[in-house]
Amino acid sequence: MNTPSAEISIAEALAWARKHIPPPEARLLLRYICRTSAAHLAAWPEKPLPAAQWEAFQHFVKRRATGEPIAYLTNEREFYGRNFLVNASVLIPRPETELLVELAVAHFAAVPHPKVLDLGTGSGVLAITLALELDRPTITATDISSDALAVATTNALRFGVTISFLWSDWYLLLKRKDRFQLIVANPPYIVEGDSHLTQGDLRFEPLPALASGQDGLTALTAIVAGAGHHLENGGWLFLEHGYDQAAAVRSLLTNAGFTDIASWKDIAGIERVSGARWKTGQIKSS
């Protein structure tokens, strides 16, 4: 890439970047590097860019031009109105996952002190958002990646919430007697070898957080199979899954003995979350 070397203005920097990445992405990266607003960039196009910021901008634009996700460059992504730390150890939070939060909040609005388990927490967005949205919950969050748990722990500190983080392969290291009123998970569910894994942001995200077996259902099957051992009677399980997996997940839930089985559509109109109750009865508050 040819890069201008002398002192350069905001407008010149953006013009250079536009040869490599789309203009909105260039503006976003420059705003991030300069810690400034879009209005400021637009108002002062002739303002010179300090050398260190110009260096950083070129570095970011070059990385973005190779396809690296914006969220991994800026180390942040918004979820449910809050800004979370993300890096290449964790999946980038998706807007469709907010549906899981909405369902949990709708079902538990009247339950004080719910006991909640988030399996495969990644950056911690589900556990932390539920900690902030539910009524004084007790939350346990697991992940098999210690690098992901480091990100989640940092996010919990950022938002001042207390969560019991546990390094575990799904339920494996939970105590046998640990029971919850709500279990949520956004597990890996893409078919191994699926062409999406070699496109766009997914190329840079951790594969174990995305792909799960020949049918994409390995993790979902394990989570449904173990849920009955860790749900209180009347407790809920909500699972995010792939665009074409709702019927398969509902049948996993049926076979495992769940009741009140349903699927819900995401903002794109796709059945994205399925959920069910363990046996029947009231949700007990602790």
Ligand code: GLN
């Ligand atoms: N929804 C994501 C995607 O298709 C995958 C997330 C996941 O596997 N949990 O890009």
